[in-house]
Amino acid sequence: MQYMELGDSGLKVSRIAFGSMSIVANPTYSGVEETQAIEAIHTAYDAGINFFDTAPGYGNGAAEVVLGRALAGGLREKVIVADKINTPSLTAQDVETEFALACERLNTDYIDLYQIHWPKNVVPVEETLRAMENLVTSGRVRSLGVSNFGPVDLTEALGVCSLVSNQIAYNLLNRAPEFEVVEIMLKHNMGMLCYSPIAQGLLAGKFSNADEVPDERARTRIFASTRPQARHSEPGCETEAFEAIAGVRAVAERVGQSMADVSIAWLLAQPTVTSVLVGASMPEQVKRNAAAADVKLSQQDLDELSSITESVKQILGPNMDVWQTESRIR
Ligand SMILES: NC(=O)c1ccc[n+]([C@@H]2O[C@H](COP(=O)([O-])OP(=O)(O)OC[C@H]3O[C@@H](n4cnc5c(N)ncnc54)[C@H](OP(=O)(O)O)[C@@H]3O)[C@@H](O)[C@H]2O)c1
Numbered sequence: 001m002q003y004m005e006l007g008d009s010g011l012k013v014s015r016i017a018f019g020s021m022s023i024v025a026n027p028t029y030s031g032v033e034e035t036q037a038i039e040a041i042h043t044a045y046d047a048g049i050n051f052f053d054t055a056p057g058y059g060n061g062a063a064e065v066v067l068g069r070a071l072a073g074g075l076r077e078k079v080i081v082a083d084k085i086n087t088p089s090l091t092a093q094d095v096e097t098e099f100a101l102a103c104e105r106l107n108t109d110y111i112d113l114y115q116i117h118w119p120k121n122v123v124p125v126e127e128t129l130r131a132m133e134n135l136v137t138s139g140r141v142r143s144l145g146v147s148n149f150g151p152v153d154l155t156e157a158l159g160v161c162s163l164v165s166n167q168i169a170y171n172l173l174n175r176a177p178e179f180e181v182v183e184i185m186l187k188h189n190m191g192m193l194c195y196s197p198i199a200q201g202l203l204a205g206k207f208s209n210a211d212e213v214p215d216e217r218a219r220t221r222i223f224a225s226t227r228p229q230a231r232h233s234e235p236g237c238e239t240e241a242f243e244a245i246a247g248v249r250a251v252a253e254r255v256g257q258s259m260a261d262v263s264i265a266w267l268l269a270q271p272t273v274t275s276v277l278v279g280a281s282m283p284e285q286v287k288r289n290a291a292a293a294d295v296k297l298s299q300q301d302l303d304e305l306s307s308i309t310e311s312v313k314q315i316l317g318p319n320m321d322v323w324q325t326e327s328r329i330r
Helices: 034-046 062-071 092-106 125-137 151-158 181-187 199-204 238-255 259-268 283-294 299-308 310-316
Strands: 003-005 012-014 016-019 051-053 080-085 111-116 141-147 165-169 191-195 273-279
Touching (some): 003 273, 012 273, 016 034, 034 283, 062 080, 080 092, 092 111, 092 125, 111 125, 141 191, 151 181, 165 181, 238 259, 238 299, 299 310
Parallel strands (some): 080 111, 111 141, 165 191, 191 273
16 A cells, blocks of 8 residues: 655545445445445455545435444544535534534544535635634644635635645546646645545446446436436536546556556546545455555556546536536536
């Protein structure tokens, strides 16, 4: 496993992080039994993963509870826990209340990285961030980050306080961050935490064509708006995406690695990327994904992967919201 400092936080995080969304039932995933989830978390730790990301939104607090149980008995102090706040208005009072509830569910009294899950623009972001800074000065939080912040929100937030990370959707099929936000993050020495790194299984080669993708995983703007669970109004780019996936498969076969590994290795080579949050609920997947940190691709392979997915990047454009046309990310 490789480790990297997250921004200037002093936190040395594993470049593969454990995403806890798929261990519990939610609109995208059906979840797994708690014993399997705990086994997946322990497998991750044994494979060198020290960075665990969760959120109250994953199964209504259930993922935090399972993570807390898995880390009980001595693991908590050895790992870096990232959690998020996501209330309708993100008031200063919400920060205090939600933080206390999160700690209770996680069975801890501190959180290493506390992130705003989605920008809300109801109260000024300064109110939210000042309250989060209080958690840092009182020793309850070690560093602050955001998630799903585009260029406008990020610039505003960085005017209030320093932030070590931005957690956003980034993978070979969703390259919107490259249009603007990467440059801002580079300037401020922020680390990118990439979610959906294998596009919810698409880049692991789980499906050979768009029709095979179940509706709950066909909600992004890659798929046509006619998909029953889509929340956007775009035609999608299913043909181009599956052509790109075939291209990624060909590169993976040539270099003798799995598609998921190659997709993760490409991400880890991109500027600002500190860690890749892989969602995996099976211990076997966790082991395989952890090993991806050690896969190195040549510059020629990296360039080829970028060019294979360029048409999808251009069709989907700079909207960093992978699910909605009316972007919640600005
Ligand atoms: N900040 C945010 O707003 C936000 C939003 C979404 C996600 N996240 C975080 O990011 C994490 C990852 O995102 P994600 O779940 O959307 O996407 P992902 O990591 O791209 O995809 C996860 C799914 O891909 C499949 N998979 C994983 N490893 C595999 C392998 N080696 N071979 C084949 N299939 C594999 C699994 O599907 P099966 O279960 O079918 O095997 C898994 O559930 C989440 O757990 C969450 O912590 C954050």
